[in-house]
Amino acid sequence: MRLLRRFLEQVGSMMDPEALKIDSKRFTLSPELGRRRFSRENLVYAGTYLGRNRRLFEPSSLLLQMLAAEEGTRKVHLDRDAAWLFVCGRDIFEENVKRVEGVLELGRYYLVMFDGRCVGYGRYETSAGIRVIRNLFDLGDFLRREGSG
Protein backbone atom coordinates (compact mmCIF):
# COMPACT_ATOMS: atom_id res chain seq x y z
CA MET A 1 0.00 0.00 0.00
CA ARG A 2 2.94 2.32 0.66
CA LEU A 3 3.91 2.69 -3.01
CA LEU A 4 0.28 3.00 -4.11
CA ARG A 5 -0.36 5.74 -1.52
CA ARG A 6 2.76 7.59 -2.57
CA PHE A 7 1.61 7.51 -6.19
CA LEU A 8 -1.86 8.79 -5.26
CA GLU A 9 -0.29 11.66 -3.32
CA GLN A 10 1.90 12.50 -6.31
CA VAL A 11 -1.12 13.08 -8.56
CA GLY A 12 -2.98 14.97 -5.83
CA SER A 13 -5.61 12.29 -5.20
CA MET A 14 -7.58 11.99 -1.97
CA MET A 15 -8.48 8.38 -2.81
CA ASP A 16 -7.77 5.72 -0.20
CA PRO A 17 -8.77 2.44 -1.80
CA GLU A 18 -8.92 -0.82 0.05
CA ALA A 19 -6.50 -2.87 -1.97
CA LEU A 20 -6.41 -6.62 -2.42
CA LYS A 21 -2.87 -7.92 -2.90
CA ILE A 22 -2.07 -10.69 -5.36
CA ASP A 23 1.72 -10.94 -5.65
CA SER A 24 2.91 -7.51 -6.78
CA LYS A 25 -0.51 -6.59 -8.20
CA ARG A 26 -3.11 -4.50 -6.40
CA PHE A 27 -6.86 -4.70 -6.94
CA THR A 28 -9.98 -3.19 -5.48
CA LEU A 29 -13.33 -4.96 -5.29
CA SER A 30 -16.70 -3.45 -6.09
CA PRO A 31 -19.14 -3.57 -3.14
CA GLU A 32 -20.98 -6.37 -4.96
CA LEU A 33 -17.80 -8.43 -5.42
CA GLY A 34 -16.60 -7.57 -1.92
CA ARG A 35 -19.73 -9.15 -0.40
CA ARG A 36 -19.12 -12.46 -2.15
CA ARG A 37 -16.93 -15.24 -0.78
CA PHE A 38 -14.46 -16.70 -3.22
CA SER A 39 -11.43 -18.93 -3.15
CA ARG A 40 -8.03 -17.19 -3.03
CA GLU A 41 -6.12 -20.30 -4.11
CA ASN A 42 -4.70 -19.94 -7.65
CA LEU A 43 -6.33 -16.51 -7.93
CA VAL A 44 -4.31 -14.21 -10.19
CA TYR A 45 -6.71 -11.31 -10.87
CA ALA A 46 -9.74 -9.95 -9.00
CA GLY A 47 -12.12 -7.10 -9.66
CA THR A 48 -10.65 -3.77 -10.64
CA TYR A 49 -6.93 -3.80 -11.36
CA LEU A 50 -5.22 -0.80 -9.77
CA GLY A 51 -1.63 -1.47 -10.81
CA ARG A 52 1.47 -3.17 -9.55
CA ASN A 53 4.47 -2.54 -7.38
CA ARG A 54 7.82 -2.47 -9.06
CA ARG A 55 10.52 -0.05 -7.96
CA LEU A 56 7.68 2.48 -7.98
CA PHE A 57 3.94 1.87 -8.22
CA GLU A 58 2.79 1.42 -11.83
CA PRO A 59 -0.88 2.42 -12.09
CA SER A 60 -3.31 0.64 -14.39
CA SER A 61 -5.34 2.45 -17.01
CA LEU A 62 -8.40 1.75 -14.84
CA LEU A 63 -6.90 3.58 -11.86
CA LEU A 64 -5.93 6.47 -14.13
CA GLN A 65 -9.54 6.73 -15.37
CA MET A 66 -10.76 6.78 -11.76
CA LEU A 67 -8.26 9.50 -10.90
CA ALA A 68 -9.24 11.48 -13.99
CA ALA A 69 -12.83 11.55 -12.72
CA GLU A 70 -11.66 12.87 -9.34
CA GLU A 71 -11.75 16.62 -8.89
CA GLY A 72 -8.50 18.14 -7.71
CA THR A 73 -6.09 15.64 -9.26
CA ARG A 74 -3.26 17.12 -11.30
CA LYS A 75 -3.97 17.06 -15.01
CA VAL A 76 -2.53 18.42 -18.24
CA HIS A 77 -4.79 18.70 -21.28
CA LEU A 78 -3.46 18.21 -24.81
CA ASP A 79 -4.76 18.92 -28.29
CA ARG A 80 -5.22 16.09 -30.83
CA ASP A 81 -1.71 16.26 -32.35
CA ALA A 82 0.09 16.30 -29.00
CA ALA A 83 -2.17 13.54 -27.66
CA TRP A 84 -1.42 11.39 -30.71
CA LEU A 85 2.33 11.76 -30.15
CA PHE A 86 1.84 10.97 -26.47
CA VAL A 87 -0.04 7.68 -27.11
CA CYS A 88 2.79 6.75 -29.48
CA GLY A 89 5.09 6.86 -26.45
CA ARG A 90 6.55 10.37 -26.85
CA ASP A 91 7.19 12.96 -24.14
CA ILE A 92 5.31 16.27 -24.35
CA PHE A 93 7.04 19.66 -24.48
CA GLU A 94 5.65 22.12 -21.98
CA GLU A 95 4.59 24.50 -24.75
CA ASN A 96 2.33 21.80 -26.19
CA VAL A 97 0.29 21.58 -22.99
CA LYS A 98 -3.01 23.32 -23.72
CA ARG A 99 -4.27 23.62 -20.16
CA VAL A 100 -3.19 22.60 -16.65
CA GLU A 101 -5.38 21.65 -13.71
CA GLY A 102 -3.30 22.46 -10.64
CA VAL A 103 0.16 24.00 -10.86
CA LEU A 104 3.07 22.57 -12.82
CA GLU A 105 5.75 21.58 -10.30
CA LEU A 106 8.91 19.75 -11.25
CA GLY A 107 8.94 16.12 -10.13
CA ARG A 108 5.14 15.85 -9.80
CA TYR A 109 2.98 13.36 -11.70
CA TYR A 110 0.22 14.57 -14.03
CA LEU A 111 -2.66 12.76 -15.65
CA VAL A 112 -2.53 13.41 -19.38
CA MET A 113 -5.96 14.25 -20.78
CA PHE A 114 -7.38 14.47 -24.28
CA ASP A 115 -10.99 15.16 -25.15
CA GLY A 116 -12.18 14.55 -21.59
CA ARG A 117 -10.46 11.22 -21.04
CA CYS A 118 -7.17 10.16 -19.54
CA VAL A 119 -4.71 8.79 -22.11
CA GLY A 120 -1.85 8.20 -19.67
CA TYR A 121 0.31 9.97 -17.16
CA GLY A 122 3.74 11.52 -16.91
CA ARG A 123 6.18 13.39 -14.70
CA TYR A 124 6.98 17.05 -15.19
CA GLU A 125 10.76 17.30 -15.45
CA THR A 126 13.66 18.93 -17.18
CA SER A 127 15.35 16.98 -19.94
CA ALA A 128 18.47 18.50 -21.55
CA GLY A 129 17.37 21.91 -20.33
CA ILE A 130 13.88 21.52 -21.81
CA ARG A 131 10.79 21.17 -19.65
CA VAL A 132 8.66 18.19 -20.62
CA ILE A 133 5.94 15.88 -19.40
CA ARG A 134 7.94 12.65 -19.42
CA ASN A 135 5.71 9.80 -20.69
CA LEU A 136 5.48 7.14 -17.97
CA PHE A 137 2.44 5.33 -19.37
CA ASP A 138 0.07 5.84 -22.28
CA LEU A 139 -2.85 3.85 -23.68
CA GLY A 140 -0.81 2.86 -26.75
CA ASP A 141 0.98 0.52 -24.36
CA PHE A 142 -1.87 -1.99 -24.83
CA LEU A 143 -0.82 -2.37 -28.46
CA ARG A 144 2.87 -2.56 -27.59
CA ARG A 145 3.03 -4.69 -24.44
CA GLU A 146 2.02 -8.12 -25.75
CA GLY A 147 4.28 -7.78 -28.77
CA SER A 148 7.27 -7.27 -26.50
CA GLY A 149 6.01 -9.45 -23.65
Added chain:
Amino acid sequence: MVVSREEANKQFFLDRYRMLGHRLTGDEKTPQVIRVNTVKTSDAELLKTLTGLGVKLAKVPYLDHGYVAEESQYAAQTLAPSAGDTVLDMCAAPGGKTTQIAAIMGNRGLLYAVDADMGRIYALENNLERCGVDNCLVYHGDATSLDLGTRFSKVLLDAPCSGNYVTDPSWFRNRSIMDVQRNAETQRKLLIAAMRRLEPGGTLLYATCSLEPEENELNMEWLLRNHHVTLVEISGPGERGLTEVFGQKLGEELSKCHRFWPDTNHTQGFFLAKVVKT
Protein backbone atom coordinates in the same frame (compact mmCIF):
# COMPACT_ATOMS: atom_id res chain seq x y z
CA MET B 1 2.50 -38.10 -58.96
CA VAL B 2 3.88 -37.14 -55.57
CA VAL B 3 1.36 -35.45 -53.30
CA SER B 4 2.63 -33.46 -50.31
CA ARG B 5 1.37 -34.23 -46.83
CA GLU B 6 -0.37 -30.86 -46.81
CA GLU B 7 -2.18 -31.60 -50.10
CA ALA B 8 -3.15 -35.09 -48.95
CA ASN B 9 -4.45 -33.71 -45.64
CA LYS B 10 -6.36 -30.98 -47.44
CA GLN B 11 -8.03 -33.49 -49.76
CA PHE B 12 -8.81 -35.80 -46.81
CA PHE B 13 -10.56 -33.07 -44.82
CA LEU B 14 -12.34 -31.52 -47.83
CA ASP B 15 -13.70 -34.98 -48.69
CA ARG B 16 -15.02 -35.28 -45.13
CA TYR B 17 -16.75 -31.89 -45.38
CA ARG B 18 -18.28 -32.93 -48.73
CA MET B 19 -19.74 -36.01 -46.99
CA LEU B 20 -21.23 -33.60 -44.42
CA GLY B 21 -22.92 -31.68 -47.23
CA HIS B 22 -20.49 -28.80 -47.85
CA ARG B 23 -18.35 -28.28 -50.96
CA LEU B 24 -15.52 -26.28 -49.47
CA THR B 25 -12.43 -25.19 -51.39
CA GLY B 26 -10.07 -24.80 -48.46
CA ASP B 27 -9.38 -21.20 -49.52
CA GLU B 28 -12.36 -19.45 -47.94
CA LYS B 29 -11.55 -16.18 -46.14
CA THR B 30 -13.58 -14.13 -43.67
CA PRO B 31 -13.56 -10.39 -42.92
CA GLN B 32 -12.17 -8.78 -39.77
CA VAL B 33 -14.57 -7.77 -37.04
CA ILE B 34 -15.02 -5.48 -34.09
CA ARG B 35 -17.28 -5.64 -31.05
CA VAL B 36 -18.35 -2.46 -29.28
CA ASN B 37 -17.24 -2.63 -25.64
CA THR B 38 -20.45 -1.46 -23.96
CA VAL B 39 -18.66 -1.25 -20.61
CA LYS B 40 -16.89 1.84 -21.93
CA THR B 41 -19.01 3.25 -24.75
CA SER B 42 -22.18 2.79 -26.80
CA ASP B 43 -22.65 1.75 -30.43
CA ALA B 44 -23.81 5.24 -31.36
CA GLU B 45 -20.91 6.99 -29.63
CA LEU B 46 -18.23 4.74 -31.13
CA LEU B 47 -19.76 4.88 -34.61
CA LYS B 48 -19.82 8.67 -34.41
CA THR B 49 -16.12 8.75 -33.45
CA LEU B 50 -15.07 6.24 -36.12
CA THR B 51 -17.20 7.85 -38.82
CA GLY B 52 -15.50 11.15 -37.96
CA LEU B 53 -12.17 9.43 -38.64
CA GLY B 54 -13.41 8.17 -42.01
CA VAL B 55 -14.02 4.56 -40.91
CA LYS B 56 -17.17 2.97 -42.33
CA LEU B 57 -18.68 0.00 -40.55
CA ALA B 58 -21.50 -2.35 -41.44
CA LYS B 59 -23.64 -3.83 -38.69
CA VAL B 60 -23.79 -7.61 -38.46
CA PRO B 61 -27.56 -8.18 -38.28
CA TYR B 62 -27.42 -11.15 -35.90
CA LEU B 63 -24.90 -9.68 -33.42
CA ASP B 64 -26.01 -7.21 -30.77
CA HIS B 65 -22.86 -5.08 -30.89
CA GLY B 66 -20.85 -6.64 -33.75
CA TYR B 67 -19.72 -4.78 -36.84
CA VAL B 68 -18.43 -6.57 -39.98
CA ALA B 69 -18.74 -10.27 -38.67
CA GLU B 70 -17.36 -12.44 -36.02
CA GLU B 71 -19.46 -15.47 -35.37
CA SER B 72 -17.47 -16.26 -32.17
CA GLN B 73 -19.29 -13.29 -30.59
CA TYR B 74 -22.37 -15.43 -30.99
CA ALA B 75 -21.23 -17.79 -28.20
CA ALA B 76 -21.41 -15.30 -25.30
CA GLN B 77 -24.56 -13.78 -26.79
CA THR B 78 -26.20 -17.24 -26.93
CA LEU B 79 -25.19 -18.01 -23.33
CA ALA B 80 -27.13 -14.83 -22.43
CA PRO B 81 -25.71 -14.22 -18.95
CA SER B 82 -27.26 -11.60 -16.68
CA ALA B 83 -26.19 -9.56 -13.65
CA GLY B 84 -27.83 -12.14 -11.39
CA ASP B 85 -25.69 -15.01 -12.67
CA THR B 86 -22.50 -16.56 -11.39
CA VAL B 87 -20.71 -17.40 -14.62
CA LEU B 88 -17.69 -19.59 -15.35
CA ASP B 89 -15.60 -19.14 -18.49
CA MET B 90 -13.59 -22.37 -18.45
CA CYS B 91 -10.88 -21.80 -21.08
CA ALA B 92 -10.94 -18.05 -20.93
CA ALA B 93 -7.68 -16.67 -22.33
CA PRO B 94 -7.07 -14.45 -24.20
CA GLY B 95 -10.43 -13.09 -23.04
CA GLY B 96 -12.44 -11.97 -26.09
CA LYS B 97 -15.50 -13.83 -24.85
CA THR B 98 -14.78 -13.09 -21.17
CA THR B 99 -14.87 -9.35 -21.79
CA GLN B 100 -18.02 -9.76 -23.90
CA ILE B 101 -19.72 -11.76 -21.11
CA ALA B 102 -18.79 -9.00 -18.62
CA ALA B 103 -20.31 -6.41 -20.95
CA ILE B 104 -23.53 -8.42 -21.36
CA MET B 105 -23.70 -8.73 -17.54
CA GLY B 106 -23.38 -4.95 -17.29
CA ASN B 107 -20.09 -5.47 -15.40
CA ARG B 108 -22.13 -6.87 -12.48
CA GLY B 109 -22.69 -10.31 -10.99
CA LEU B 110 -19.70 -12.61 -10.68
CA LEU B 111 -17.63 -13.91 -13.55
CA TYR B 112 -14.93 -16.55 -13.02
CA ALA B 113 -12.32 -16.99 -15.75
CA VAL B 114 -9.97 -19.97 -15.74
CA ASP B 115 -7.04 -20.81 -17.96
CA ALA B 116 -4.12 -23.20 -17.68
CA ASP B 117 -1.63 -21.16 -19.66
CA MET B 118 0.03 -18.34 -17.72
CA GLY B 119 1.30 -16.74 -20.93
CA ARG B 120 -2.23 -16.51 -22.27
CA ILE B 121 -3.52 -15.29 -18.90
CA TYR B 122 -1.23 -12.28 -19.38
CA ALA B 123 -3.25 -11.44 -22.50
CA LEU B 124 -6.50 -12.07 -20.61
CA GLU B 125 -5.46 -9.68 -17.83
CA ASN B 126 -4.54 -7.01 -20.38
CA ASN B 127 -7.92 -7.39 -22.06
CA LEU B 128 -9.80 -7.16 -18.75
CA GLU B 129 -7.89 -3.99 -17.89
CA ARG B 130 -8.26 -2.47 -21.37
CA CYS B 131 -12.00 -3.18 -21.50
CA GLY B 132 -12.66 -1.88 -17.97
CA VAL B 133 -13.99 -5.18 -16.62
CA ASP B 134 -14.36 -5.25 -12.84
CA ASN B 135 -16.66 -8.18 -12.06
CA CYS B 136 -14.14 -10.89 -12.90
CA LEU B 137 -11.95 -13.29 -10.91
CA VAL B 138 -9.16 -15.01 -12.84
CA TYR B 139 -7.72 -18.36 -11.77
CA HIS B 140 -4.65 -20.07 -13.13
CA GLY B 141 -5.04 -23.81 -13.40
CA ASP B 142 -6.41 -26.81 -15.21
CA ALA B 143 -10.16 -26.36 -15.62
CA THR B 144 -10.68 -30.13 -15.26
CA SER B 145 -9.27 -30.25 -11.72
CA LEU B 146 -9.26 -26.74 -10.22
CA ASP B 147 -11.45 -26.43 -7.11
CA LEU B 148 -13.29 -23.10 -7.24
CA GLY B 149 -15.46 -23.88 -4.23
CA THR B 150 -18.72 -22.89 -5.88
CA ARG B 151 -21.27 -23.89 -8.51
CA PHE B 152 -22.34 -21.83 -11.47
CA SER B 153 -25.62 -20.86 -13.10
CA LYS B 154 -23.95 -20.41 -16.49
CA VAL B 155 -20.81 -22.00 -17.91
CA LEU B 156 -19.06 -21.19 -21.17
CA LEU B 157 -16.79 -23.95 -22.45
CA ASP B 158 -15.07 -22.53 -25.50
CA ALA B 159 -13.03 -25.68 -25.77
CA PRO B 160 -9.51 -26.01 -27.10
CA CYS B 161 -10.02 -27.57 -30.52
CA SER B 162 -8.44 -28.34 -33.87
CA GLY B 163 -9.47 -24.94 -35.17
CA ASN B 164 -10.18 -24.56 -38.86
CA TYR B 165 -8.30 -23.62 -42.01
CA VAL B 166 -10.07 -20.30 -42.53
CA THR B 167 -8.16 -18.56 -39.74
CA ASP B 168 -4.99 -20.67 -39.90
CA PRO B 169 -3.15 -20.78 -43.24
CA SER B 170 -0.99 -23.70 -42.05
CA TRP B 171 -3.97 -25.75 -40.88
CA PHE B 172 -3.85 -28.46 -43.58
CA ARG B 173 -0.07 -28.80 -43.12
CA ASN B 174 -0.23 -29.18 -39.34
CA ARG B 175 -3.44 -31.09 -38.63
CA SER B 176 -4.28 -34.76 -38.86
CA ILE B 177 -7.27 -36.85 -37.87
CA MET B 178 -5.24 -37.97 -34.83
CA ASP B 179 -5.27 -34.37 -33.55
CA VAL B 180 -9.02 -34.29 -33.99
CA GLN B 181 -9.44 -37.47 -31.94
CA ARG B 182 -7.04 -36.27 -29.24
CA ASN B 183 -8.87 -32.95 -28.97
CA ALA B 184 -12.24 -34.70 -28.79
CA GLU B 185 -10.98 -36.68 -25.77
CA THR B 186 -9.75 -33.53 -24.03
CA GLN B 187 -13.08 -31.85 -24.74
CA ARG B 188 -14.97 -34.71 -23.06
CA LYS B 189 -12.83 -34.29 -19.93
CA LEU B 190 -13.67 -30.59 -19.95
CA LEU B 191 -17.36 -31.36 -20.47
CA ILE B 192 -17.31 -33.66 -17.41
CA ALA B 193 -15.72 -30.84 -15.38
CA ALA B 194 -18.30 -28.37 -16.70
CA MET B 195 -21.19 -30.61 -15.65
CA ARG B 196 -19.67 -31.02 -12.17
CA ARG B 197 -19.50 -27.23 -11.76
CA LEU B 198 -22.96 -26.45 -13.09
CA GLU B 199 -25.84 -26.10 -10.63
CA PRO B 200 -29.05 -28.02 -11.42
CA GLY B 201 -31.03 -25.99 -13.94
CA GLY B 202 -27.85 -24.22 -15.00
CA THR B 203 -26.86 -23.67 -18.60
CA LEU B 204 -23.72 -24.80 -20.42
CA LEU B 205 -22.74 -23.25 -23.73
CA TYR B 206 -20.23 -25.45 -25.56
CA ALA B 207 -18.35 -23.91 -28.47
CA THR B 208 -15.53 -24.86 -30.78
CA CYS B 209 -14.13 -23.31 -33.94
CA SER B 210 -13.64 -26.79 -35.38
CA LEU B 211 -15.55 -28.15 -38.37
CA GLU B 212 -14.97 -31.75 -37.28
CA PRO B 213 -18.03 -33.68 -36.03
CA GLU B 214 -15.90 -35.65 -33.52
CA GLU B 215 -15.35 -32.38 -31.61
CA ASN B 216 -18.90 -31.20 -32.07
CA GLU B 217 -22.07 -33.27 -32.58
CA LEU B 218 -20.40 -36.55 -31.54
CA ASN B 219 -19.28 -34.98 -28.27
CA MET B 220 -22.78 -33.65 -27.68
CA GLU B 221 -24.27 -37.05 -28.39
CA TRP B 222 -21.86 -38.53 -25.83
CA LEU B 223 -22.86 -35.83 -23.32
CA LEU B 224 -26.58 -36.55 -23.79
CA ARG B 225 -25.96 -40.28 -23.27
CA ASN B 226 -23.82 -39.90 -20.15
CA HIS B 227 -25.18 -36.88 -18.27
CA HIS B 228 -28.55 -35.51 -17.21
CA VAL B 229 -28.89 -32.70 -19.71
CA THR B 230 -31.29 -31.47 -22.35
CA LEU B 231 -30.28 -29.66 -25.50
CA VAL B 232 -31.77 -26.23 -26.08
CA GLU B 233 -32.47 -25.08 -29.62
CA ILE B 234 -30.21 -22.30 -30.87
CA SER B 235 -31.91 -20.17 -33.47
CA GLY B 236 -30.65 -17.41 -35.73
CA PRO B 237 -28.29 -17.43 -38.68
CA GLY B 238 -26.04 -20.37 -39.40
CA GLU B 239 -27.19 -23.94 -39.79
CA ARG B 240 -28.58 -26.71 -37.64
CA GLY B 241 -26.29 -29.33 -36.17
CA LEU B 242 -25.66 -32.51 -38.14
CA THR B 243 -27.85 -35.55 -37.50
CA GLU B 244 -25.93 -37.84 -39.81
CA VAL B 245 -22.15 -38.05 -39.80
CA PHE B 246 -20.25 -40.14 -42.35
CA GLY B 247 -23.20 -42.53 -42.71
CA GLN B 248 -23.81 -42.78 -38.95
CA LYS B 249 -27.28 -41.64 -37.82
CA LEU B 250 -27.32 -39.46 -34.70
CA GLY B 251 -30.24 -38.43 -32.52
CA GLU B 252 -32.61 -35.90 -34.11
CA GLU B 253 -32.21 -33.57 -31.13
CA LEU B 254 -28.64 -32.86 -32.24
CA SER B 255 -30.16 -30.63 -34.90
CA LYS B 256 -30.68 -28.16 -32.01
CA CYS B 257 -26.91 -27.55 -32.11
CA HIS B 258 -25.69 -24.80 -34.37
CA ARG B 259 -23.00 -24.53 -37.01
CA PHE B 260 -21.40 -21.82 -39.10
CA TRP B 261 -19.82 -23.00 -42.35
CA PRO B 262 -17.27 -21.04 -44.40
CA ASP B 263 -19.05 -21.67 -47.71
CA THR B 264 -22.68 -20.96 -46.81
CA ASN B 265 -22.31 -18.53 -43.90
CA HIS B 266 -19.10 -16.81 -45.10
CA THR B 267 -17.55 -17.02 -41.66
CA GLN B 268 -14.91 -19.22 -40.15
CA GLY B 269 -16.10 -22.63 -38.96
CA PHE B 270 -17.91 -22.48 -35.65
CA PHE B 271 -20.02 -24.84 -33.56
CA LEU B 272 -22.35 -24.08 -30.65
CA ALA B 273 -24.45 -26.26 -28.38
CA LYS B 274 -26.52 -25.10 -25.42
CA VAL B 275 -27.55 -27.60 -22.74
CA VAL B 276 -29.41 -27.31 -19.47
CA LYS B 277 -28.51 -29.57 -16.54
CA THR B 278 -31.61 -31.40 -15.34
